[in-house]
Amino acid sequence: MTSPSRSIHVVAAVITDARGRILLNRRTGDSDMAGLWEFPGGKREPGETSEQALIRELREELGIEAEVGEWVMDVPQIYPDKRLRLEVRRVQHWKGTARGREGQAITWVAPDKLSRYSMPPADLPVVAALRQPGQYLITPEPTDGDEAWLASIEAAIAGGIRRVQLRTPMAAQRQALAKAVVERFGKQVEVLVNRDIALASELGVGVHLGSEQVLQLQARPLPESLLVAASCHDLAQLQAAQRLGCDFAVLGPVQPTASHPGVAGLGWDAFVELREQVSLPIYAIGGMGAGDVETARRHGALGVAAIRALWPSC
Incomplete structure (x- = not known):
């Protein structure tokens, strides 16, 4: 443009x-x-x-x-x-x-x-900021056991987290843990499962699409009553997420992170250049923590998404 x-x-x-x-x-x-x-x-x-x-x-x-x-x-x-x-x-x-x-x-x-x-x-991201959480927790793998992982989610909710993406690599484990989260915490927090549209539909929760899914899908994969989000790294993915009717996107990494060694961050200037070309609500990810919500909103973001910085140790 x-x-x-x-x-x-x-x-x-x-x-x-x-x-x-x-x-x-x-x-x-x-x-x-x-x-x-x-x-x-x-x-x-x-x-x-x-x-x-x-x-x-x-x-x-x-x-x-x-x-x-x-x-x-x-x-x-x-x-x-x-x-x-x-x-x-x-x-x-x-x-x-x-x-x-x-x-x-x-x-x-x-x-x-x-x-x-x-x-x-320009007014649409404001509506999102008034109605949606400023922090989006992405769960790490349950390396310390399922109960410890669930206890950390409970602690995160007690600390104010209201939106969670469940990200576990193995399908069987993902299904069991997602069901446990919905049963225990479904009335306290908005739940999205990573990539698995069928599981999200079965459980009646949201789905967080991978960046390649956003480009492949031709229509919104869930009804309006269930959240649809997307991971994005460039303008084409953001525009595709907007066309699909995603409720929000996650854009980054803004800063270099340990989870993506060797990947340079976008920086805030490039984040703004992408953000200003869509009206989609966007979380900034990559080197972000709870203390960065105001900085993110200074650059047009809904808030921040993070794994380690928002994950409590129990």
Whole structure:
């Protein structure tokens, strides 16, 4: 893709009311991507801070005086005519009554209903960051025995892990351990099995596709009610994962890792160049740990995926 020469910095707000609903604006007929819903905000002008820009935009768009809260994430996104950096901030306190002052429709949406609204590509990773876990645990092989392995998963869940990929090499062991995880922890954590579509379907859990599977499949292998993820290393794989309707992808390695000796990491600049060409939610993998979630979100990632750094020793 040819890189657009125009770059803009947009600041948007996740505005939540007392019921936890989130406010969306609908783009009007004279704007780009008219009819799509988005998080309200606008372009940061020269000389403005992000806070000043967002306060001004929300005053102009919605007629409210906002108190800008914590940062959520940055999303780099390429459009045909521009390279966009979308900076997202929370707004939980404001004065006035929100209304569409520029003729636009507005609506308050429960977080679990956000995916029903058609949105621009840059807004989609924000929805993922609001609804999906920032950490994705990939299990190591159960070298210390099945019970010790299951105990470590229990400890990871107790520590806040809410999404787990079960990766064991032997089919019989994979099936038995996956069944044990679903029976013990299925109500506490989202479970995906590595590569095995048939097993995922049998157990009613998600599947994490290998990079070669992503390129080979012609359609989403599981229904919308079950998660489908993919390992990706380049743009072709990311685009294939997006076409399949994957719920998220894992991209890397960002940094060199012990599990892939001799493989140079992408680095964050290359990660961003890939990330900005798709709207798919993406975890960064490779040298990542729990403390890297904010750094990952500064570069447009949903969060981090890891084996050793997220695996508790019991």
